[in-house]
Amino acid sequence: xxxxRALLAMGALALMxxxxxxxxxxxxxxxxxxxxxxxxxxxxxxxxMALCLAQRHRLPAGxxxxxxxxxxxxxxxxxxxxxxxxxxxxxxxxxxxxxxxxTPLWALAVALVWGLxxxxxxxxxxxxxLGFAGVLLIFAPWSATGLVSWGALAILxxxxxxxxVMVYEGRFLADAGASPIALAGAQMLTASGFLLLVMxxxxxxxxxxxxxxxxxxxxxxxxxxxIAFALNYRLIAAQGAVATSTVGYLLPVVSVxxxxxxxxxxxxxxxxxxxxxxxxxxxxxxxRPAPVAVPAAAEPxxxxx
Numbered sequence: 001x002x003x004x005r006a007l008l009a010m011g012a013l014a015l016m017x018x019x020x021x022x023x024x025x026x027x028x029x030x031x032x033x034x035x036x037x038x039x040x041x042x043x044x045x046x047x048x049m050a051l052c053l054a055q056r057h058r059l060p061a062g063x064x065x066x067x068x069x070x071x072x073x074x075x076x077x078x079x080x081x082x083x084x085x086x087x088x089x090x091x092x093x094x095x096x097x098x099x100x101x102x103t104p105l106w107a108l109a110v111a112l113v114w115g116l117x118x119x120x121x122x123x124x125x126x127x128x129x130l131g132f133a134g135v136l137l138i139f140a141p142w143s144a145t146g147l148v149s150w151g152a153l154a155i156l157x158x159x160x161x162x163x164x165v166m167v168y169e170g171r172f173l174a175d176a177g178a179s180p181i182a183l184a185g186a187q188m189l190t191a192s193g194f195l196l197l198v199m200x201x202x203x204x205x206x207x208x209x210x211x212x213x214x215x216x217x218x219x220x221x222x223x224x225x226x227i228a229f230a231l232n233y234r235l236i237a238a239q240g241a242v243a244t245s246t247v248g249y250l251l252p253v254v255s256v257x258x259x260x261x262x263x264x265x266x267x268x269x270x271x272x273x274x275x276x277x278x279x280x281x282x283x284x285x286x287x288r289p290a291p292v293a294v295p296a297a298a299e300p301x302x303x304x305x
Contacts, residue, residue: 006235006238006239009231009234009235010235010244010246010247010250011250012231013228013231013232013235013247014247014250014251014253014254015254016223016224016227016228016231017224017228017247017251017254018250018251018252018253018254018255018258019219019254019255020220020224021084021088021096021097021100021251021255022216022255022258023216023217023219023220023224024036024084024085024088024216024220025088026212026213026216027040027213027216027217027220028085028088028089028213029208029210029212029213030207030208030209030210030213030214030217031207031213031217032202032203032205033082033085033086033089033202034082034195034198034199034202034203035199035203035205035207036085036217036220037078037081037082037085037195038192038195038196038199038203039217039221040081040217040221040224040225041077041078041188041191041192041195041221041225042192042221043217043218043220043221043222043225043226044184044188044221044222044225044226044229045185045188045189045192045226046226047221047222047225047226047227048182048184048188048226048229048230049185049189051181051185051226051230052179052181052182052185055179055181057179057181057182058178058182059178059182059185059186060178060182060183060186065173065176065178066186066190068168068172068173068176069173069183069186069187069190070190071168072165072168072169072173072187073187073188073190073191073194074191074194075161075162075164075165075168076161076162076165076166076169076187076191076229077187077188077191077194078191078194078195079158079161080157080158080159080161080162081158081191082195082198083154083157083158083161084096084154084155084158086151086154087152087154087155087158088151088155089151090149090150090151091149091151091152091155096155097135097138097139097251097252097255098135098136098139099152099155099156099159100155100158100159100248100251101131101132101135101159101248101249101251101252102132102156102159102160102248103159103160103162103163103166103245103248104128104131104132104163104242104245104246104248104249104285105128105132106159106160106162106163106164106245107162107163107164107166107167107241107242107245108128108163108242108245109163110163110164110167110168111167111241111242114167114171123284123285124284124285126281126284127246127281127282127283127284127285128246128281128285129281130277130280130281130284131246131249131277131278131281131282131285132249132281133277133281134249134274134275134276134277134278134279134280134281135249135252135274135278136274137270137271137273137274137277138252138253138256138270138271138274138275138278139252139274140270159248162245162248163245166232166236166241166244166245167241167242169233169241170236170237170241170244171241173233174233174237175237180230180231180232180233180234180237181230183230183233184226184229184230184232184233185230187229188225188226188229232244235247243285246282246285249278249281249282250278250282252274252275252278253275253279256271256275
C-alpha cells in the first residue's frame with residue numbers, strides 16, 4: 001500500500017471511529033450499554049458477511065486461527081465496546097477523547113515488550129508524544145470534570161485493550177492468509193457470541209424505540225464497526241500495528257470538525273492549535289529512520305599459485 005493510499009485509509013478510519021463516540025451517546029437513549037454493543041456487533045458482522053459472499057471470500061479455517069480471532073474479538077470488540085458504552089454514561093466527551101488517545105502509547109509499549117518494534121527513533125517517539133500533547137491541548141482535561149472516576153477508569157482500560165490487541169492482531173492475524181474482510185467478519189461473529197452470553201445478565205432492560213437513536217446505532221454498526229474493522233486489518237498488514245494505532249490521535253480532530261459542521265460549535269484558537277499539533281505529531285510518528293548501510297564484505301584474495 002502506497003503512502004498516499006495509507007493516509008487516505010487512515011483518514012477514512014479516523015472519520016468512522018472518530019464519529020463513533022457521537023453515535024454511542026445518541027444510541028444510549030434507546031439501548032442499554034450491553035444491548036447497544038450487541039446490535040453494533042451484529043450489524044457489523046452482517047455487513048462483513050454480505051461482503052464476503054459478494055466477493056467470494058471464505059472465512060478463516062483452523063482452530064489456532066479461530067483461537068487468535070477469539071482473543072481479538074474479546075479485547076478489540078466485546079470488552080472495550082462495553083467499557084466505552086459504560087464509561088460514556090458518566091464521562092464527558094473531552095475526558096473520553098484524551099483517554100482514548102493513549103491507545104498509540106499502549107501499542108508502542110506492547111510492541112517493544114514483545115520485541116515486534118525496533119526502538120523508536122527520536123522523530124517517531126517525539127511524534128507520538130507530540131500527538132498526545134495535541135489531544136491534551138484540544139480537550140484541556142484540567143478544566144473538565146470526571147477525569148478521576150470509575151467511568152474514566154473504564155475508558156482508560158478500553159484504550160489499553162485497544163493498544164494491546166492491535167499489536168496482537170499484527171502478530172497473529174494480519175498475515176494469516178485470509179482477506180481483511182473475512183478476518184473482520186469472523187471476529188465480529190465471535191464477539192457477537194461473547195455478548196450473547198452477557199445478555200441474560202445485563203441486557204434485559206426495555207428498549208426505547210427512538211428513531212434518532214436507532215439510526216445512530218445503525219451507522220455505528222455498519223460503518224464504524226463492519227467497514228472500519230476490515231480497513232483496520234488492511235492497514236495493520238500494510239503499515240504495522242503502531243503506525244496504524246496513531247489513527248487514535250486523529251479521532252479528536254474528526255470529532256471537533258463534526259461538532260463544528262453539524263452542531264455549530266465554535267472553534268477556539270486553543271483547539272485549532274491542538275489540531276495542528278496533532279497533525280504534526282502524526283506526520284512525525286510515521287517517519288522511519290533510514291536503514292543503516294552495511295559495508296560490503298571485502299572480496300577474499302585469491303590464493304597465491
